[in-house]
Amino acid sequence: MNSGEQSNEPSPSAGISMAALDTLDPDAFDWTAYSGTYKGRALITRLTFISNLIVHASQSPTPRTLVLARAAALQAIPLLKETLDTDLYLRIVGLIDATLHPDKLPHPAAAGGSGNADEPMDIDSVYARKGAEKDGRPDAVWIEERRATQQAEENRLGVELNGYISNLYKESIRLTYLDMAKLDLKAGSLPKAVTAFHHAREYSSGPAHHVELGLLVIEAGLSFNDPTPLGGYISKVEAMLDRLHPPTSTIAGPTTSTMTQLQVQQNRDAAAHNQAVRRDVGVKLRVARAVAALAQKDYQRAARELGEISEEGGLQDWEGEVISTSDVALICAICTLATGSRDHTRRVLLDRASFHAAVGDSQGWIFDLVRAFVDARYGEALGILRKAEPYMILNPLLSPHAAQLISMIRTRGIVQYLSPFSSVRIPAMADAFGADEDAMLAELCDLAERAEIRVKVDLVDRVLTIKEEDKRADAFRSALEGGSAISATVQANTFRMRLKEAGVVIDPAPREDRDGKKGGGGGGGGGGSGGGRDRDRDHEREGNGGGPAWSTKLRKATVS
Structure with a gap:
C-alpha cells in the first residue's frame, strides 16, 4: 500500500452516517456534477474516496451504498490506468470485488477496520484479464507493463542523477530530482515525492526555484487530499515570494524627469508583471491556508480565506487540479454559516457577486440555504441542510467535518433565534x-x-x-477587577523602588546557590580565606570613615 493514499481512506471511527448516504439513489446520482472540473490525480482521489468511505465506515454499508461505491470505483479505473499507481489500482479492484461479495467486507468491529478489502489484491490468485475490473478481477498484463515502465524510468533517472552528481552539474541535479518526484506522484507515492522535492531544494538557487518547489509540494499534497506537507511550505513560499516579487511600490519606483518614456513603460510593465505573479501565487497560498485551517477545524479562518479567492480572480490554472470553484463556494458557505452572524453571512455571501458566480448550476440549494438562514427561517434551513448532508459526506474535504459543522449551524440558529x-x-x-x-x-x-x-x-x-446580561454591572465588575490588579502592581513596584533606593538587594538565586557563594565558595580553604580578607578590608574602610556603598546609602535613607 502506498502511504500517499492513506489520507484518502477515512477512519472507521469517523462517525459517518450511513443512513444519510442510504437516501441517495445510485442510479440517479449526478456523476457529472460530482466530478465537476476535477481532473488527474484530484479526480482519482475524489472518486476513490467514495469507495473507501463506504467500505471502511464504522457502520455496515447498505445495498444501495454498496452500489454507489462500486459505481465510483468503476469510474476511477480508466483514470488509474493512465497512471503508474498499480497499488491503488489493485486496492480499488479489491473494493469492487468486496462490493460484489459483502462477506469480504471488513467487519465494522474489527480493530482499525482492516480486512481483505483494504489490501492490494493478489493478481496471482485470480483469473486476471483485460476489462474484467467490473467483475472484481484486475488486468494482470497492464500491471506488469506499468511496473516495468516505472522500474525502467527509475533506473534511467538514477543513472542520470549519478552522472550529474559526479560532474557537479547543480541545475541538472535539481531538474532530475524534480523528474523523480513527478514519477513518484504518478506512481501514487506522495512521501517519496516529497523526499525527492526535499533533495531538489538542496540544489535550488534563488527565490524563483524555492517558490516553484514550494508550490509543487503544496499542489501534490492538495491533489492527494493530504494536508500534512502544507504547513511548512506555506510560510516558505510567502517569504520567498516577497524576495522574488516585492510589492509594486518598491518595484515601480518614482518617475523622475530624467527618465525616458521607454524606461517609464518598462517600470510599469515590471510592476504589472510582479502584481500579476503575486496575485496568482497569493490565490494558491489562500487555497493551501484554507485547507490547512479546515484540517485544524479553524472553520472561521477557512471561510475567510476561501471567500477571498473569487475576489482575487479565482483559481486559474489550479481549477480542478486541487479543488474546484464550486467546492470553494460550498465549503465557504457552510463554514460561514457555522461561525458567522446573520449580518456577516449576508455581507460575505449574498451581497458578493463573486460568490454568486462561484456557485455551480447544480448547487442552487446553497442559495436557498443561506437565504433561509439569513431570513431566520431556521426550520427550512435545517431541512435543506439535512438533504445536503449526503453530498457533504461525499466531499473529501468536508466529510470529516460534516457532522460537526451541521451541529454548529443548528446551535448558531438556536442562539440567534433566542437573542431577541x-x-x-x-x-x-x-x-x-x-x-x-x-x-x-x-x-x-x-x-x-x-x-x-x-x-x-x-x-x-x-x-x-x-437570562438577561446586566451590562452595567458587568462593566463595573470588570473595572473593579482591573483597578484592583493595577493597585496591587503599583504597590509592588513602589516597594521594590524603595528597596532599591535604600540599597537593599535581594538575591534571586536559589538558596543552595547563595550558600555555595559564602566565604568564597566551598571549593577550598583558599577561597574561604579570600572572602575573609575582603570582609576585613571592608571593615578597615569603614573604620577610616569610608564604608561599603550600600551602608552609606542605607544611612542616608535612614536619616531622611
Whole structure:
C-alpha cells in the first residue's frame, strides 16, 4: 500500500452516517456534477474516496451504498490506468470485488477496520484479464507493463542523477530530482515525492526555484487530499515570494524627469508583471491556508480565506487540479454559516457577486440555504441542510467535518433565534425548527449545560426564560477587577523602588546557590580565606570613615 493514499481512506471511527448516504439513489446520482472540473490525480482521489468511505465506515454499508461505491470505483479505473499507481489500482479492484461479495467486507468491529478489502489484491490468485475490473478481477498484463515502465524510468533517472552528481552539474541535479518526484506522484507515492522535492531544494538557487518547489509540494499534497506537507511550505513560499516579487511600490519606483518614456513603460510593465505573479501565487497560498485551517477545524479562518479567492480572480490554472470553484463556494458557505452572524453571512455571501458566480448550476440549494438562514427561517434551513448532508459526506474535504459543522449551524440558529426574546415557549420553538418538542427540550438543556445559552427551563409550563446580561454591572465588575490588579502592581513596584533606593538587594538565586557563594565558595580553604580578607578590608574602610556603598546609602535613607 502506498502511504500517499492513506489520507484518502477515512477512519472507521469517523462517525459517518450511513443512513444519510442510504437516501441517495445510485442510479440517479449526478456523476457529472460530482466530478465537476476535477481532473488527474484530484479526480482519482475524489472518486476513490467514495469507495473507501463506504467500505471502511464504522457502520455496515447498505445495498444501495454498496452500489454507489462500486459505481465510483468503476469510474476511477480508466483514470488509474493512465497512471503508474498499480497499488491503488489493485486496492480499488479489491473494493469492487468486496462490493460484489459483502462477506469480504471488513467487519465494522474489527480493530482499525482492516480486512481483505483494504489490501492490494493478489493478481496471482485470480483469473486476471483485460476489462474484467467490473467483475472484481484486475488486468494482470497492464500491471506488469506499468511496473516495468516505472522500474525502467527509475533506473534511467538514477543513472542520470549519478552522472550529474559526479560532474557537479547543480541545475541538472535539481531538474532530475524534480523528474523523480513527478514519477513518484504518478506512481501514487506522495512521501517519496516529497523526499525527492526535499533533495531538489538542496540544489535550488534563488527565490524563483524555492517558490516553484514550494508550490509543487503544496499542489501534490492538495491533489492527494493530504494536508500534512502544507504547513511548512506555506510560510516558505510567502517569504520567498516577497524576495522574488516585492510589492509594486518598491518595484515601480518614482518617475523622475530624467527618465525616458521607454524606461517609464518598462517600470510599469515590471510592476504589472510582479502584481500579476503575486496575485496568482497569493490565490494558491489562500487555497493551501484554507485547507490547512479546515484540517485544524479553524472553520472561521477557512471561510475567510476561501471567500477571498473569487475576489482575487479565482483559481486559474489550479481549477480542478486541487479543488474546484464550486467546492470553494460550498465549503465557504457552510463554514460561514457555522461561525458567522446573520449580518456577516449576508455581507460575505449574498451581497458578493463573486460568490454568486462561484456557485455551480447544480448547487442552487446553497442559495436557498443561506437565504433561509439569513431570513431566520431556521426550520427550512435545517431541512435543506439535512438533504445536503449526503453530498457533504461525499466531499473529501468536508466529510470529516460534516457532522460537526451541521451541529454548529443548528446551535448558531438556536442562539440567534433566542437573542431577541426574554422568554420563549418551547412548543413554538420546536415548531419553528421543525423538531419534536421533547427532542427540542433535550437539546436546549444540553446547550444550557454546555453554557452555549444562558436560560432557565420551566419543565412544567414548557417555557424558556433567557437570562438577561446586566451590562452595567458587568462593566463595573470588570473595572473593579482591573483597578484592583493595577493597585496591587503599583504597590509592588513602589516597594521594590524603595528597596532599591535604600540599597537593599535581594538575591534571586536559589538558596543552595547563595550558600555555595559564602566565604568564597566551598571549593577550598583558599577561597574561604579570600572572602575573609575582603570582609576585613571592608571593615578597615569603614573604620577610616569610608564604608561599603550600600551602608552609606542605607544611612542616608535612614536619616531622611
